[in-house]
Amino acid sequence: MTQTDVQPPFRADHAPHPDYNAMPDAEFRAVVRHFIETHYPDIPRHLLRRLRWQEVCPWYAVLARTGWLAPTWPQALGGMGLNAGKHLILIEEYERFGCARMHDIGTVMLGPLLIQFGTQAQQDHYLTRILSGEDIWAQGYSEPGAGSDLAALRTEALRDGDHWVLNGQKTWITLGADANMIFVLARTDKSVRKQAGISFLLVPMEAPGVTVREIENLEGHAEFCEVFFDNVRIPIGNIVGEVNGGWAMAKALLGHERVFIGAPRLSASALARLEEIARREGVWSDPVFRDRFTQLEMDLADLSDLFETYVERLRTGAPIGADVGLLKICQSELYQRISEEMLQVAGSLGGAQLTDATARLDTAGTWLAARPTTIFGGSTEVMRNVVARASLDLPK
Ligand SMILES: Cc1cc2nc3c(=O)[nH]c(=O)nc-3n(C[C@H](O)[C@H](O)[C@H](O)COP(=O)(O)OP(=O)(O)OC[C@H]3O[C@@H](n4cnc5c(N)ncnc54)[C@H](O)[C@@H]3O)c2cc1C
Missing domain, CATH: 1.10.540.10 (Acyl-CoA dehydrogenase/oxidase, N-terminal domain)
Structure with a gap:
C-alpha cells in the first residue's frame, strides 16, 4: 500500500x-x-x-x-x-x-x-x-501570554447576526499544519470574571482570515504552529455547549488526560535503552553507575504503583482527584532524569542520528523529547501549586 x-x-x-x-x-x-x-x-x-x-x-x-x-x-x-x-x-x-x-x-x-x-x-x-479521516483536528487553547494561566486568553469572538467573528492568535498548536479543523477557546464576554466569559468554538482552518505559521521544535521538526484569526466568520452553530460555558467543558477532560500522560511507559522504555547503552559502553558493571541505575529503577517501580492507584480510580469510576498532578510530575521528572543518565553514559553514541534500525538508541533525541514533558498538559510548577492547594490545603 x-x-x-x-x-x-x-x-x-x-x-x-x-x-x-x-x-x-x-x-x-x-x-x-x-x-x-x-x-x-x-x-x-x-x-x-x-x-x-x-x-x-x-x-x-x-x-x-x-x-x-x-x-x-x-x-x-x-x-x-x-x-x-x-x-x-x-x-x-x-x-x-x-x-x-x-x-x-x-x-x-x-x-x-x-x-x-x-x-x-x-x-x-x-x-x-x-x-472517516475527513476532519483532522488541532487543539487551540494556548496563546502568547495565556498558557498556564489559560483563562487570561485574549482571542475574542463577537456575535454578528448568524456568525461569530473571531480575532486573535493561538500558539504551540501541535501538528496544526496538518489539521483542517481547530477547536478554539475564545472570549465571548469581557464584562464577567475571566473564566466565565469563554466559549468553545469549532473553526475550519480554510476559513478566510485563518493564517497558519509553522514553528520548528528543538530537533528541527515543524511540530507546532501559530494560528492567527483575522475577522474569521464562523456560523453560530459552531459553538459547543452554552455561550460563555467553554471553560468548564475545556477543563472537564483534563483529569483523565493527566492519568494517561502519567503512564510509566515512556520511562520504562527509556530505562531499557539506558541499560542497552550502558552494556555497549562497558559501564553496566560499574558500581557507581549501577547505584544510580538502581535508584532510577526503584523510582520507576514507585511510579508504576502510583499509576495503578489512578487506573483503579478510573476503573471504579471514583473521582480522579486534583492529586493526579503528582503522577504527571513524577512521570515527567523521572523520564528527564533517565534521559540525562543516557547522555552521561552514551559517549560517542550520544549524538547518533536516527535511522529506523537504531531508533531505540537515539540518546540525544530522547533527551530532547523529554524536555517538553514537564510543560505540556500542565507544567510541573503549576501542578505543584494545584497539589499544594487542593490536596495539602496550603495557602495561596
Ligand atoms: C510539546 C507541546 C505540545 C503542545 N501542544 C499544544 C496544543 O496542541 N495546543 C495548545 O493549545 N497548546 C499546546 N501546548 C502549549 C502548552 O499547553 C503550554 O506550553 C503550557 O500550558 C505552558 O504555557 P506557556 O508555554 O505559556 O508557559 P508559561 O505559562 O508562560 O510558563 C512559563 C514558566 O513559568 C512557570 N509558571 C507559570 N505560572 C506559574 C505559577 N503560577 N507559579 C509557578 N510557576 C509558574 C511555568 O511552570 C513555566 O516553567 C503545547 C506545549 C508543548 C510543550
Whole structure:
C-alpha cells in the first residue's frame, strides 16, 4: 500500500466488536497484539518524533476501517467501547510494538467532549468525519501570554447576526499544519470574571482570515504552529455547549488526560535503552553507575504503583482527584532524569542520528523529547501549586 493510494474518506468495514471489557485482561492483550502484528502498515516504528499526516495516514486508514480508531467511544457511535483498564492495555501494546502515534486530537479530545456536551447535529456531523479521516483536528487553547494561566486568553469572538467573528492568535498548536479543523477557546464576554466569559468554538482552518505559521521544535521538526484569526466568520452553530460555558467543558477532560500522560511507559522504555547503552559502553558493571541505575529503577517501580492507584480510580469510576498532578510530575521528572543518565553514559553514541534500525538508541533525541514533558498538559510548577492547594490545603 503506497501513501498516495491511502486518502480519506475511510469507511468502516468490520464485524461488530465483541464485548472486550468482559474479556480477561490477558486474552484482550493477546487480541491487541495479534491485531497490531496483522495490520500495522509499512511505516516507521519506535520513532520519537511525531509523523506528519501523509506519513501516518496508512495507519489511520487501518484503524478507521477496522473500527479501532476511537477506543473509548461507545460502540454505538463507532468506537470500541473500552473501559479505562482495557484502554491502557491497548496503549501499552501500541507502545511495546512502537506504533506511530496517529493524529488523535479528534478521537481523544474533541470526540469525548462532543459526546458529553455536543448537540445531536454536532455529533452526527463531526464524529462521523473524525472516523472517516475527513476532519483532522488541532487543539487551540494556548496563546502568547495565556498558557498556564489559560483563562487570561485574549482571542475574542463577537456575535454578528448568524456568525461569530473571531480575532486573535493561538500558539504551540501541535501538528496544526496538518489539521483542517481547530477547536478554539475564545472570549465571548469581557464584562464577567475571566473564566466565565469563554466559549468553545469549532473553526475550519480554510476559513478566510485563518493564517497558519509553522514553528520548528528543538530537533528541527515543524511540530507546532501559530494560528492567527483575522475577522474569521464562523456560523453560530459552531459553538459547543452554552455561550460563555467553554471553560468548564475545556477543563472537564483534563483529569483523565493527566492519568494517561502519567503512564510509566515512556520511562520504562527509556530505562531499557539506558541499560542497552550502558552494556555497549562497558559501564553496566560499574558500581557507581549501577547505584544510580538502581535508584532510577526503584523510582520507576514507585511510579508504576502510583499509576495503578489512578487506573483503579478510573476503573471504579471514583473521582480522579486534583492529586493526579503528582503522577504527571513524577512521570515527567523521572523520564528527564533517565534521559540525562543516557547522555552521561552514551559517549560517542550520544549524538547518533536516527535511522529506523537504531531508533531505540537515539540518546540525544530522547533527551530532547523529554524536555517538553514537564510543560505540556500542565507544567510541573503549576501542578505543584494545584497539589499544594487542593490536596495539602496550603495557602495561596
Ligand atoms: C510539546 C507541546 C505540545 C503542545 N501542544 C499544544 C496544543 O496542541 N495546543 C495548545 O493549545 N497548546 C499546546 N501546548 C502549549 C502548552 O499547553 C503550554 O506550553 C503550557 O500550558 C505552558 O504555557 P506557556 O508555554 O505559556 O508557559 P508559561 O505559562 O508562560 O510558563 C512559563 C514558566 O513559568 C512557570 N509558571 C507559570 N505560572 C506559574 C505559577 N503560577 N507559579 C509557578 N510557576 C509558574 C511555568 O511552570 C513555566 O516553567 C503545547 C506545549 C508543548 C510543550
